[in-house]
Structures are given as C-alpha cells and as structure tokens.
Amino acid sequence: MKSVSWWERPVLWAQQIRQEPGAENLRRFVPLVHEAMKTREQFRALSDRKLQQAATSLTSTSLEKDRDLVRYLALASEAAYRTLGLDPFEEQLLAAASMLRGRVVDMATGEGKTLVGFIVAAGLGVMGRQVHVLSANEYLAARDAAHGSVFFEVFDMQSGAVAESMSRSERTQVYGCDVVYATVHQVGFDMLRDRQRTPGTSRMLPQLDAAVFDEIDAVLLDDAMVPLVLAGEADPAPEEAALTAVVGELVEGADFEVDGERRGVSFTDGGLAKVEQTLGVSDLYAPERFELLTAANVALHARALVERDVHYIIVDGQIQLINDARGRVSDRQRWPDGLHAAVERKEGLVVTRQSEVLDQILVESVARSYLSLTGMSGTAREAAERLHDDLQLRTGMVPTHRRCVRVDEPDRLFSTVVLRDESAAEFVCAAHQVGRPVLVGTANVGESERFAQLLAERGVTASVLNARNDAQEAEVIARAGRFGAVTVSTQMAGRGVDIQLDQQARDAGGLLVVGLSRYESTRLDRQLRGRSGRQGDPGTSVFFTSLEDAVVSRHIEINEPPISVADDGRITDPRFLHLYGHAQRVAEGKLSQLHRTTRKYNKIVDAHSEIFLKTRERILVEEEAFDEYLDQVWLNGPEQGARWRDEPDRTLAVEVVLHQLDRAWSGHVNLLTATLEGIHLRVLGRLNPLDEFNRVAIQDFLTLGARARDAVREVLDAAPANADSLADLGLRRPSSTWTYMVTDNPFMSQADHILAFIAKKTRGEKLPPLTYK
Ligand code: ADP
Ligand code: MG
Numbered sequence: 001m002k003s004v005s006w007w008e009r010p011v012l013w014a015q016q017i018r019q020e021p022g023a024e025n026l027r028r029f030v031p032l033v034h035e036a037m038k039t040r041e042q043f044r045a046l047s048d049r050k051l052q053q054a055a056t057s058l059t060s061t062s063l064e065k066d067r068d069l070v071r072y073l074a075l076a077s078e079a080a081y082r083t084l085g086l087d088p089f090e091e092q093l094l095a096a097a098s099m100l101r102g103r104v105v106d107m108a109t110g111e112g113k114t115l116v117g118f119i120v121a122a123g124l125g126v127m128g129r130q131v132h133v134l135s136a137n138e139y140l141a142a143r144d145a146a147h148g149s150v151f152f153e154v155f156d157m158q159s160g161a162v163a164e165s166m167s168r169s170e171r172t173q174v175y176g177c178d179v180v181y182a183t184v185h186q187v188g189f190d191m192l193r194d195r196q197r198t199p200g201t202s203r204m205l206p207q208l209d210a211a212v213f214d215e216i217d218a219v220l221l222d223d224a225m226v227p228l229v230l231a232g233e234a235d236p237a238p239e240e241a242a243l244t245a246v247v248g249e250l251v252e253g254a255d256f257e258v259d260g261e262r263r264g265v266s267f268t269d270g271g272l273a274k275v276e277q278t279l280g281v282s283d284l285y286a287p288e289r290f291e292l293l294t295a296a297n298v299a300l301h302a303r304a305l306v307e308r309d310v311h312y313i314i315v316d317g318q319i320q321l322i323n324d325a326r327g328r329v330s331d332r333q334r335w336p337d338g339l340h341a342a343v344e345r346k347e348g349l350v351v352t353r354q355s356e357v358l359d360q361i362l363v364e365s366v367a368r369s370y371l372s373l374t375g376m377s378g379t380a381r382e383a384a385e386r387l388h389d390d391l392q393l394r395t396g397m398v399p400t401h402r403r404c405v406r407v408d409e410p411d412r413l414f415s416t417v418v419l420r421d422e423s424a425a426e427f428v429c430a431a432h433q434v435g436r437p438v439l440v441g442t443a444n445v446g447e448s449e450r451f452a453q454l455l456a457e458r459g460v461t462a463s464v465l466n467a468r469n470d471a472q473e474a475e476v477i478a479r480a481g482r483f484g485a486v487t488v489s490t491q492m493a494g495r496g497v498d499i500q501l502d503q504q505a506r507d508a509g510g511l512l513v514v515g516l517s518r519y520e521s522t523r524l525d526r527q528l529r530g531r532s533g534r535q536g537d538p539g540t541s542v543f544f545t546s547l548e549d550a551v552v553s554r555h556i557e558i559n560e561p562p563i564s565v566a567d568d569g570r571i572t573d574p575r576f577l578h579l580y581g582h583a584q585r586v587a588e589g590k591l592s593q594l595h596r597t598t599r600k601y602n603k604i605v606d607a608h609s610e611i612f613l614k615t616r617e618r619i620l621v622e623e624e625a626f627d628e629y630l631d632q633v634w635l636n637g638p639e640q641g642a643r644w645r646d647e648p649d650r651t652l653a654v655e656v657v658l659h660q661l662d663r664a665w666s667g668h669v670n671l672l673t674a675t676l677e678g679i680h681l682r683v684l685g686r687l688n689p690l691d692e693f694n695r696v697a698i699q700d701f702l703t704l705g706a707r708a709r710d711a712v713r714e715v716l717d718a719a720p721a722n723a724d725s726l727a728d729l730g731l732r733r734p735s736s737t738w739t740y741m742v743t744d745n746p747f748m749s750q751a752d753h754i755l756a757f758i759a760k761k762t763r764g765e766k767l768p769p770l771t772y773k
Helices: 010-016 026-044 048-056 066-084 090-100 113-126 138-154 168-175 184-195 216-222 239-249 269-279 287-304 337-346 363-368 381-391 417-433 445-457 470-478 503-507 522-529 574-621 623-633 638-645 649-682 689-717 750-762
Strands: 104-106 131-135 159-161 179-183 210-214 227-233 256-258 264-267 312-315 318-323 328-330 355-362 372-377 395-397 412-414 438-442 463-465 486-490 511-516 539-546 737-742
Touching: 026 066, 026 090, 048 066, 048 138, 066 090, 066 113, 066 138, 090 104, 090 113, 090 372, 104 381, 113 131, 113 138, 113 179, 113 210, 113 372, 131 138, 131 184, 138 159, 138 179, 138 470, 159 168, 168 179, 168 184, 179 184, 184 227, 184 355, 184 363, 184 737, 210 216, 216 363, 216 372, 216 381, 227 363, 239 269, 239 287, 239 337, 256 287, 264 269, 264 287, 287 337, 318 337, 355 363, 355 574, 355 649, 363 381, 363 574, 381 395, 381 522, 381 574, 412 417, 412 574, 417 438, 417 445, 417 511, 417 539, 438 445, 445 463, 445 486, 463 470, 470 486, 511 522, 522 539, 574 623, 574 649, 574 689, 623 638, 623 649, 623 689, 638 649, 638 689, 649 689
Parallel strands: 104 372, 104 395, 131 179, 131 210, 159 179, 210 372, 412 539, 438 486, 438 511, 463 486, 511 539
Antiparallel strands: 227 355, 227 737, 256 264, 312 318, 318 328
16 A cells, blocks of 8 residues: 555646646545445455355446445456456546546556456446447457456456457347447447348347447547448449549649649649540539539549558558558548549559448447447547537546656757658667667658658668557557667557566666657647656657648748757747647647538538438338338329238338438438538539538438339339349349448548638639648
8 A cells, every 4th residue: 555645645636637628627536436445345355256246236236326336346446356467546446436427537548548448337337238348449449358358257247349350140249248349430330231221130239328438539539520431332433534534644833733732732724624625525613514523623632632652552552541640551441432533543553343322420420329428548638628518528637546757858849851850860769779669659651661761771670550450560569668679650550559668678768759740739749658658667758840840831831930940950949849839739720620610511411310210210110100101102092002011022112112211311421422522612602611511411301202202112113013022123232332431531621621712702712722631
C-alpha cells in the first residue's frame, strides 16, 4: 500500500482536471473505489468456487445502488487478480466505476484500459445488458477477447470476437455472446447485411444494447463521418473511360488550373471545350448532363490532385488508400466509386469491379444505434466538448497511477521541410548512438518512407510501420522500447499495443518520441506523445516542425518571412511558433465544421432510412403488414393479387417485394451520393445547398414507395404460373456483395466549400474549383 493514496493528493486533482466544456470531475466516484478496496478484503479468503458463486449471484443486479456497485467492483478486482494475475489499481477502479455510471474517461496510454474494459463489460453484463466492446482494429479485438475470457467466465459470461473472415453463422454465434469484441466497422457492415435479409435468413445482430468504445475519440470523432458501404455489382458507365483519356491529355495552366495550395482544380474554358468535343456534347453544364459534368470533375480531380504515395499507394497492381491523418492503409477503404476508378485508369491498372452502393451507414449512426454508450481513451479530454454536444456524454480525467515524468520539449521549428527532416535525422541518430529507443511519428506513408531513407543514409536502420498489417506491426511496436530500437511510424500504426522498456533503454532515458510536423489536431499530437512515459517510465517527446508543413500551408498564409533564422534553418522567432499553433487551431475548427456539415446532410438520410427499414422489417415478419402491402399494390383490382396471398407463392412474393424495396432504396442512396458529390454544380443560382439537398432527398423519398410498388406489380403480373424463385421472374439479387469504408472523401469538404462559393457567386465570380482537404 502506498503511504498516501492518490485521492488524498489534492494538488494532483487540481492539475489533472481542467474544467473544459463537457468535462466532469470524477472525484465523486472516489468514495466508491475506497469502499470497494475495503470490501475486496472479504473476498480474498473465498475459494475459487465460492467466489464464482458470489459473482454469479450478482446476475441481474442493476448496480444502480452504490452498495451494489461497490460489491461488484470488489468482486471483479478479486476475479481479475485470480484469473489474469492483474490486481486492478485504484485508478482503474475509478475509471470502471465512472464508466458504469455512464461517463467517458480520459486515461493515459499504458494505464491498463483493457482491464478497465473487462470490468466495465462484465459490470454491464451483471446489469443484464448485452455488451459490445469496440476496439480500434480487429487484431486488438481478438487479442482482448482471448485475454478476457477467463475473467468473464467467473461471471458465467460468454465472450467472443468478430473477425472479418468469419461466416454468417460464426458471426451470429459470436453476436450471441454476453460480451462481444469487435470493431465498429464490422458491426456496421453486419447491420447493413442484416438490413438486406430475405425470408430464409435470420439476423446476425440482435438489437444493439450497450457499447464500450476503446479509444472512443478515434471512433466518434476521427471516423464518425466515414460511410460504411455495402456494394453489389453494377454495369460500368462507358463514358468514364473516355473521360479519363481526354482529361489525361489536358495541360495544366492551359486546360485546367490548380489553386495555390493544390487543393482545388477547375477546367478552363478551353479545357472544357476539349472535353465536350471528345464526349460529343455541346454543353456540359446543361442540367441533364449533370452526372457527366460531375464525372468530368472527378476525373480531373484524380488527374491533378490525387497523389501517389500521399493519397494512395499501389500494391500488387491495386490501389490502396492511405488515410492521410493516420497513414492507415487498408484494402477495404475506398474513395467514392468514380474517383477510385478514375485513379485506377490514370495509373493504367485494371479497373476493379464497378460497384453500386446497395446501402450505407455512417460510423456515427452505428454508434448511435446502441441504447447506451461509454468509452475510454488516452485523449478523451480534447474530445470532451464534442462528445458532450454530439452525444450528450460527459468526460472525466483519471489520474495516472504513477506520476508521468515524460518531458515534453517545445517544438523545433524550421523554415523548410528539408531542413526540418535533416535536423530531425541528426537528432535521432545522436539518440541512437547511445542506444536510446526512438519512435518517429510521421504524417503519412510517403513521409515515413522518406525519413527512413534519411536515417539509412546515416547508417541507421529503422523499422517502418504504416498500419498495413495490424498483427505484425503489433510485434514490431512492442519491441520499439528496446535498447537500440528505431521505429518510424504513421499515426495509427501499432495502436493499442504496449511499448515496454528494457532496463538498458530505461537507463538511456526511456523512449524518445519525435514527431515530424504536428497533426491537424492537438489531440493526435498528444496521442503520439503518450507513446512515451507510460506508467511512470522516463521519456521525452519533441516535435520537429516547419513552415512548409501541411498544417500551416493548408490553413494560413504567411506573408512575411521570419527574421531570426539560425544557420541550420531553425526559427527562434516566437511569433512563428505562435503562428504554427494558430494554423493548427484553424485546422481543428475546419474539421469540426466539416463534421457538423456532414451530420446536417446525413440527418435526413438517417430519418428516411429509419422509416424505410421499419417498413421493410414489418413486411418481412408481420403477416398483416404484407397483406396490406399487397392491397396497396393492386389498388384498382385487389383480386389480381390473390395468387400471391397464399403459400406456396406467398414467400416468393415477399421476396419480390423486399427485392424491389431494396432496389428502390439503393437507387435513392445512389442519387443522394451523386447529389452530394455534385451539389456545388447543382446549386448554381440557389442559395442554400443544404435546402437543395434536402429537397432532392425528400422529393425522391416520397416517390420511393410508389416506385417499389409499381415494380412489384409489374413483376408479379408478368410471372409465369410455375415460377418459384426470383430468377424465374427475371430478378437477381447481386450475386456477390462486398463492403468497404469510404475514407478521406474528397467531396466531404464540398458542402463546406459551397458556402464560400455562394458568397463568390453572388459577387459574380466564376465557379470555384473542387477542393481536397
Ligand atoms: P492502455 O490500453 O491503457 O494503453 P493496456 O491495457 O494495453 O493499456 O495495458 C498496458 C499494460 O499494463 C499491459 O501490459 C497490462 O498487462 C498492464 N496492466 C494493466 N493493468 C495492470 C495492473 N492492474 N497491474 C499490473 N499491470 C497491469
Ligand atoms: Mg489500449
């Protein structure tokens, strides 16, 4: 036992708890922890069997009363100790108690959030909830589920993890467990698959109940607006290949113009004329050519702005996208379809299957589908305000178990990227000379490879990680704290894996974290720093930055050069350090604006989807609902539908109805996607793009039902007498479906941009370029 408990160190509390909007002091839960530590004593003497009895006797206790929560925490501590060999720290119990009371907790890296997750999950299980613990990637989900199962068994709870490779029946089985480990993406994809369910198949997912998000800010902030997509095959559009060809021949400056920051591109009149000529159309801006105009802009965008090694890499003849901020690469991440194909054509690759979006859902909408949610993260603090405003969650800080002694040095700012990297490379080499382990964080995959090359030129071999393979990278990152290790990584790489120091590394000063340029939010910077100094370890973090960093050049303009620049290019003028911080705040502001805009656009889609799914579900499961539906189909002559009311034809008719509803819905979703992509073109002359979008969405949704009914009637009226499958009726569900997430959607910022455009438009200026942020 420590001589002074941490809750008796008021200074610490004062330091740790900043009163930010949405933040809450967790001190109120401290007495519970205190009590739990005392109560725990009475369980120590119990035999394993008796302990298990005590644990299972808690089943279906609400834990609302403090007394019950205390008893649970005490039992869980003893169970964790016996099964996992981990004796939960008071801080971990504080986190668990707070989360079981609905708070989100900020808890530093290495403080043992995995164990906290176990305790919270089992606690929710005791309360009769079905729990999903949502991890940052599949590797972590599998790891944690495997680790925690012995603990959950004490409470007679089954646990499992969802893996991408699993079949429907395996998934269904895992989703039946009391505690399910998964990624939010997997859950979202399975929701989409469940939505396409036909009479023969059963649901994989039960009603979503309680969620515990590990790294909650990554999911609910960074990934919140990422659409998860279920796609099926579609017929390719022939003009697109021609478009790419002609756009490929255009000349920058003459045929198109790129704006100074290389974020926007637009055709000149001459360029547009060339495109029109090739396509054989007279006016690309005519309303009926709207889709073609969008496609032309997409092709130009791919040609001029989307860069290899920054936005994508090519592996085995395939485009793999890089999520800019995290340097994460995954083959299931795609851009909007047209852009993906356009880049494939630009690179001369085989164009992958053209797909058609069958359905989609935003990550945030998946999260909102849970009845309750809580979470933890090393950087929840910065997210507190947003978590509060968006999801009415309150966030509190949990103090570290041991004092953090990491030294966060001030930034070293340089005039250019080249000088920044040279200086950083020298710095890394110097630390490496004495064997100090170094972790370098870079902004993207291209940079990580360039920097590793700089180190190689100086005789230092670094392990390079860019989140291509979570499992392998976990091994590498786990070794990043060893004496002499040098690791260069993008932001997401090796996430969630503990970096432990060996004794020699500790003696050499612990892990040195070097950031190459700051990220677009201080939250991400802090995530990188947090890799060092875990559990009281020694460590240092420092960022090497430059005025050419994207954070600066994308968001502000620097008009006068700094005066005091040292020989090595280092800028000491404090105004410029200040300016850099300002640029980062501008970036943060833009990101949250974008987030809000995207949410606004999706509000109506979510509402429509809810109505649609309710109808679909009722037709599937309620006999009466289906009968009513048939009445609607043959309003003028109900007797026509008679054949389809009874078996054996009835089941087939249900399938037809669902099929046509799904077709109509998919058409709706595709229309909305296209509208969003091209909305800046559509709003010419109109004042509010959101109103315009909503108008299109509502108008189409209102006719969706009628379109589906017409299609049903047409098919059923023409059905041959012996038809007994969709194929007999000339219908076909997509023979294969696949899922992906749309990352870094270059058009996501479009909505934002429109506002600026409208302002310009009213002043009579020309069409703004497409932007890429
Ligand atoms: P986080 O997710 O907060 O970064 P982890 O859950 O990965 O941290 O845990 C970091 C390390 O701390 C792991 O090696 C884990 O086994 C260890 N650990 C967690 N809780 C305890 C504890 N109560 N006692 C001892 N070690 C612990
Ligand atoms: Mg973790």
